[in-house]
Amino acid sequence: MSAPTLRPPSDPAVPSRPAPAPLRPSGLTWTVLRLHRAALLVWVAALLVAGAVLTWMYVIAPNAGVAGGPCAAPPVDGLPDCAAVDAMTTNDVYSAGLDLVATALSYLMLPVAAWAGAALIGRELENGTAQLAWTQSVTPVRWLAAKLAVPAVLLTAGTTAVVLLHVWVRRDENGNLLGAWYDSDVYLSIGPTAVAYALAGLALGALAGLILRKALPAAGAAFAATLVLSYVLRAVRPSLWPTTTITGRAALDLPPDVLVLEHGVVTSDGRRIGNDLACVGSETQNQIRACMKSSRLSDFWATVHPESHFWPLQLVESGVLLAVAGAAVAVTFTVLRRRTA
Template identity: 60%
Template sequence: MSTLTGRRPSRPAPYRPSGLTWTVLRLHRTALYVWGAALLAAVAALIWMHAIGPDARAAVGDCDASDPFPMDCGIIRETAADKIYAYGLALVSACVTFQMYAVAVWAGAALTGRELESGTARLAWTQSVTPARWLATRLAVPAVLLTAGTTLSVLLGNWTRRAGNGDLSGGWFNTNVFISSGPVAVAYALAGLALGALAGLVLRRALPAAAAALAVAYVLHEVLDGFRMSLWPAETTTGLAALRFPHGALILEHGAVTGAGERLTTSMACVGTDSAAALGTCVKGTELTDFWTIYQPESHFWPLQLVESGLLLAVAGLAAAAAFALLRRRHS
C-alpha cells in the first residue's frame, strides 16, 4: 500500500537519553567538559612522567637510608633531579590537592545556587520530581564522577612515583604529596561537593554561595593541614636512638636534657652519633645528659590517611544531611 499511496514507511525516532541523571549532565556539560579535559591532561602527564621516571632516578640516585640528616636529600634533589619529572609531578599533586576548592565553588554557584536563583529547581519540582530526589541526583552524579576521576589520578600518581623517586616532589608528609597519594584526596573532593551544595541551598544565590563555599573549604583544609600529624600518636625515642633520625620520618620535636633537668628544644648537639662510645665523647665536658626525638615515621602514612578521610567523610555526610533537612523544612 505504501507504494501505491506514495508514502514511505515511518521510522522509529532516534533514542535520546532522558531522566534526571542525563538532565544533570546536560545542564552542567561545560563543567563536565572542563573537568574531563583536566583529567585527561593529568593522566597523559603522569603516564609520560612514568616513562621518564627511571632517568630521573638515575640522575639523583637514592638517599642513603643511614644518613642521619635525611632532609639533606632535598638539597641534592633540588640541584640534580630531573626538573621536568619533579616539577611535573608536583604540579599534578597540587591540582589533585586543591580541586576541593573548585568543586566547592562550582557546587555552591552552579549545582544548587544558580538553579534556585533562576527558578530552574522549582520548575523541576512541579514536574513530578520531588525536592529530595532533585538534590539526591545532583549530589550523586558528580560524586560518582569525582570519586572515579580522583581515584584514577591517585593511582597513576603513585605509579609514577614508584617509577622514579617517590621523594622528588617532597616527603610523604608534604601537604600536596600526602593528599594526592591516598583516599583522602577523594574525601576532600566529596566534602567540597557537599559543603558547596549546602551553601547554595542556604543562600540561594550563585555568587554569595560560591564565596561561602570557598571560605568554608579553605577553613576545613587549613585546620586539617595544621592538625594532621596529631591525628595519630607519634613515636618517641630517647638516648642514642634519638640522634639517628629514621629515614623519611617527619621530626616533630627534638632536643636535649641538661643535668639540671632543663629541656633544650633547639639543641642539635651530637646528632648523627652512631655508637655509645662516640656519644660519651660528644657529651664529655658538657651539661647534656640525654636526648629525645618525637616523630611520625613513614609507616604512619596509612593510619593518618584513614583517620583524615574518616573526618572528611563525616563532614560531607553532615553537610549532605543538613542540605536534605533544610530542603525538607522549606518544602514540607
C-alpha cells in the first residue's frame, strides 16, 4: 500500500494567490495597433502583394529582354525564333508590373494623408474616444505621440523595403521597359522621396484631423493638401539642384539618360534663343556647318540634368518633405496643447 499524501489544511483567512494573467502586449503602442488593426492588415497585405509582384518581375526579367530584342526566322546565330518572340508578352507584363508598383509608391502619400486625417485623428476626436483616453492616465501629448510614432515606423519600414526591392528588380538597362530615371513615377519609386512623401502625408493628415475634428472633412482636407504639395514639388523639382549646360555639337546629340530642360542656339550676332531645335537632325560635320551657315548660327546649347543629379535631387526634395512633415507635427502638438490646456 502506498502511504497517503499529507497536505496541510487550507487557512480560509489567508487569501489564495490569483493565477498569473497570460502575457499580452500592452501600452499605447498596442492600443494604437488594436484600434487600427484593419489599416494594419491592409498595409501588410499591400506590402505582400508588392513584394510578390516585384519578385515575379525579377524572375521574368531575362525573358523580357529577349522578347524585346532581335529575332530571326528560322532562328540563326543564337537569335530566337521570331514566331516565338511574337507570341511572348513577357516584356509587356514586366513593364506593366514595374509601372504598377511605381505608380502605387508615387501616390502612396494620398491615401496615407486621408487615413491619418479621418481614422487616425479625426474620427477619435469626433466620437470622443480621444477625450476618454485622456482621462485614463494618458496625457494628450503621449496620446498624439503614439498616434504618430507607430504608423510612422510602419510606413518607413514598409516603404523602404518596397523601394529597395524595386531598385533590385530594375536590373535591366532597357529604358523602353524601365522608363527613364526622371519620369515622375519612376523617380519617386526608386529613392528616399517615397518614404518622405508618406511621412509628410501622415503629418498633414494628423494636422487636418486635429484642426477639423471630423473624419470626412479632415480626410478631404488632408488629401487636397498633400495633392497640392506633390504638384508644387513636381513643378519645382528641376530647380532644386543646379543644372548643367552643354554647348557645341554635344548639345545636338544628347544621351537618352539626361533630362533636357531647354535646348537652344546662339546666333552669329551673339543672341541666345531658347527652345530652338535648328540643325538637330544633322548627322555629319558638313551638314552641321551647312545648317549653321544657312541659319546664321554660331553655337548650340542645352540645359540638362544628367543622371548623376538623381541623388542630389532626391536628397533635396526629401529634405523639403521632411521639413514640411516636421513643421506639420510641431503645429499639431501646439494646437493640441492649446486646446487641452
